[in-house]
Amino acid sequence: xxxxxxxxxxQFGSGGREVGKRLAEALGVAYYDKELMSxxxxxxxFATEFIEKCSESVASTQFAYTFGRAFVRYQHHPEEQVQLxxxxxxxxxxxxxxxxxxxxCADYLLKNDNPFKVFVYSSDMGYRVERCFDRVPExxxxxxxxxxxxxxxxxxxxxxxxxxxxGKKWGEVENYNLCIDISKVGIKKAVELIVNAMx
Amino acid sequence: xxxxxxxxxxQFGSGGREVGKRLAEALGVAYYDKELMSxxxxxxxFATEFIEKCSESVASTQFAYTFGRAFVRYQHHPEEQVQLxxxxxxxxxxxxxxxxxxxxCADYLLKNDNPFKVFVYSSDMGYRVERCFDRVPExxxxxxxxxxxxxxxxxxxxxxxxxxxxGKKWGEVENYNLCIDISKVGIKKAVELIVNAMx
Numbered sequence: 001x002x003x004x005x006x007x008x009x010x011q012f013g014s015g016g017r018e019v020g021k022r023l024a025e026a027l028g029v030a031y032y033d034k035e036l037m038s039x040x041x042x043x044x045x046f047a048t049e050f051i052e053k054c055s056e057s058v059a060s061t062q063f064a065y066t067f068g069r070a071f072v073r074y075q076h077h078p079e080e081q082v083q084l085x086x087x088x089x090x091x092x093x094x095x096x097x098x099x100x101x102x103x104x105c106a107d108y109l110l111k112n113d114n115p116f117k118v119f120v121y122s123s124d125m126g127y128r129v130e131r132c133f134d135r136v137p138e139x140x141x142x143x144x145x146x147x148x149x150x151x152x153x154x155x156x157x158x159x160x161x162x163x164x165x166x167g168k169k170w171g172e173v174e175n176y177n178l179c180i181d182i183s184k185v186g187i188k189k190a191v192e193l194i195v196n197a198m199x
Numbered sequence: 200x201x202x203x204x205x206x207x208x209x210q211f212g213s214g215g216r217e218v219g220k221r222l223a224e225a226l227g228v229a230y231y232d233k234e235l236m237s238x239x240x241x242x243x244x245f246a247t248e249f250i251e252k253c254s255e256s257v258a259s260t261q262f263a264y265t266f267g268r269a270f271v272r273y274q275h276h277p278e279e280q281v282q283l284x285x286x287x288x289x290x291x292x293x294x295x296x297x298x299x300x301x302x303x304c305a306d307y308l309l310k311n312d313n314p315f316k317v318f319v320y321s322s323d324m325g326y327r328v329e330r331c332f333d334r335v336p337e338x339x340x341x342x343x344x345x346x347x348x349x350x351x352x353x354x355x356x357x358x359x360x361x362x363x364x365x366g367k368k369w370g371e372v373e374n375y376n377l378c379i380d381i382s383k384v385g386i387k388k389a390v391e392l393i394v395n396a397m398x
Contacts, residue, residue, distance in 0.1 A: 116383070123373045173370060174322045178392075179378035184315070185396050193377075193392055197384050 004029050004098025005115040006194065007107040009162070009170065012154040013128030014182050015190075016120035020102040022191045027198075029098035036089060036104070043085040046078065051086075054079040087165065103158070107175060108166040116198050119176040120190065125151070127183035203228050203297025204314040205393065206306040208361070208369065211353040212327030213381050215319035219301040221390045226397075228297035235288060235303070242284040245277065250285075253278040286364065302357070306374060307365040315397050318375040319389065324350070326382035 004027050010016020017033070024031035037048040044051070090109045093099065101110070107117040122128050129147045133140045139147060162170035173179055178197050180190045203226050209215020216232070223230035236247040243250070289308045292298065300309070306316040321327050328346045332339045338346060361369035372378055377396050379389045 119372065119378075121372050123376065171372060173318065173320050173372060173378045173380070176378075177322065177380040177383040179318075179372045179375075181372070181376040184376040189396060193396055196395055197388060197392055 003114055003116075004198070005095050005110060005113050006098075006100045006118060006198070007110060007115045008100065008102045008118045008120060009107060009176065010102065010120040011122060011128065011171070012151050012158065013132045014120045014122045015131060015187050016182075017102050018187055019118075019120055019180075019182070019190050019194075020100045022187065023194055024100040026191055026195050027098060027100070029100060030094075032090075032093065032099055032101045036086065036101075039089045040082060040085045043089060044081055046082055050078075051082050054082050083161075083165070105162055105165050108162075108168065116178070116194070117176040118194055119171060119173075119179040120182055121171070121179065122183040123181045124183040202313055202315075203397070204294050204309060204312050205297075205299045205317060205397070206309060206314045207299065207301045207317045207319060208306060208375065209301065209319040210321060210327065210370070211350050211357070212331045213319045213321045214330060214386050215381075216301050217386055218317075218319055218379075218381070218389050218393075219299045221386065222393055223299040225390055225394050226297060226299070228299060229293075231289075231292065231298055231300045235285065235300075238288045239281060239284045242288060243280055245281055249277075250281050253281050282360075282364070304361055304364050307361075307367065315377070315393070316375040317393055318370060318372075318378040319381055320370070320378065321382040322380045323382040 006020075006023060006027070006029075008016050008020045008023075010019070020033070021031055034048075037051050040046075040051050041048045086104060087109055090101065090104060090106055093101075095110070095113055107115060125148060128151055129144050132147055132151065159170040162168070168175050178194060180193060182190055185193070205219075205222060205226070205228075207215050207219045207222075209218075219232070220230055233247075236250050239245075239250050240247045285303060286308055289300065289303060289305055292300075294309070294312055306314060324347060327350055328343050331346055331350065358369040361367070367374050377393060379392060381389055384392065
């Protein structure tokens with residue numbers, strides 16, 4: 001497979017971002033993540049912090065949609081402006097030498113580029129909770145249950161965002177080419193598997 | 200991973216059975232498929248043909264369940280007898296030296312043996328249709344649409360059977376450790392990936 005465009009969708013706390021970074025290194029291609037924020041910032045004029053905040057949440061988009069229909073001249077709520085700019089930026093990315101993109105419906109947006117589409121998840125919720133605690137140790141005080149709630153809620157947002165913009169179902173196998181249970185195989189092996197599957 | 204027990208769930212027409220056979224060879228472990236039929240036949244006294252027919256269909260099981268409650272002495276409809284015997288046979292299989300089992304809720308039934316759980320599917324319906332035509336060439340006359348209907352219907356039966364006996368959702372990523380899009384990577388590579396993931 002000479003085409004080295006990979007999209008990684010992932011459950012929150014599953015380590016998909018780390019898989020993406022290491023995979024880009026292994027393949028010797030660009031890794032798009034924070035760079036996308038700057039591009040969207042240039043496109044919209046909004047701060048990258050704001051862009052990060054609404055980059056995968058559709059919470060107020062549906063409100064914006066209704067709102068937009070009522071007030072034709074104010075069609076796009078700022079969050080939706082960011083999201084639409086993001087979709088545009090991803091579609092227009094320079095993919096000549098391949099790239100890895102994490103999240104943001106990239107699997108769908110780049111479908112004409114025939115990307116290799118990966119979904120990273122964990123069959124073990126405890127693994128995700130532990131990973132989140134490791135990344136933000138002060139969250140440990142809040143307890144496991146609270147963290148599970150947060151994880152489930154962020155996944156719901158991601159699913160909503162994906163379903164809204166693609167008309168498909170986030171996390172459904174048919175939308176991906178390889179779905180990896182990170183709690184079973186680990187991050188290093190996950191990268192190996194993707195490289196192997198693409199070779 | 201020293202434990203070499205692998206369960207393979209698969210969409211109809213995706214080639215999961217062939218993946219299973221080749222994988223068992225690659226791992227040097229037993230492949231349970233037709234053998235299970237004979238064991239269930241011994242257990243129940245029914246012909247292997249009948250057992251094959253109802254081994255993954257739950258169509259009349261729900262009827263049997265209702266029927267069974269009304270007539271206490273006739274609790275198990277023959278199809279359900281076969282299915283229950285099958286579940287028992289799988290649970291009691293000799294797994295000392297590892298094995299590969301395709302279908303039949305084995306991922307759930309063997310959960311205490313910590314199997315490596317694979318789901319084989321195809322993101323491309325055309326791939327499955329073509330595979331079915333290759334296996335039974337006379338079906339080609341019936342046309343693609345008819346074959347698609349058959350495929351979808353058998354998948355529905357498998358999902359129903361799985362959901363009924365496990366309380367989980369067939370094809371949902373969290374129930375598996377690796378989900379492979381066979382139309383993207385092919386059978387040979389799928390076997391490689393599983394061996395690699397387990398090593």
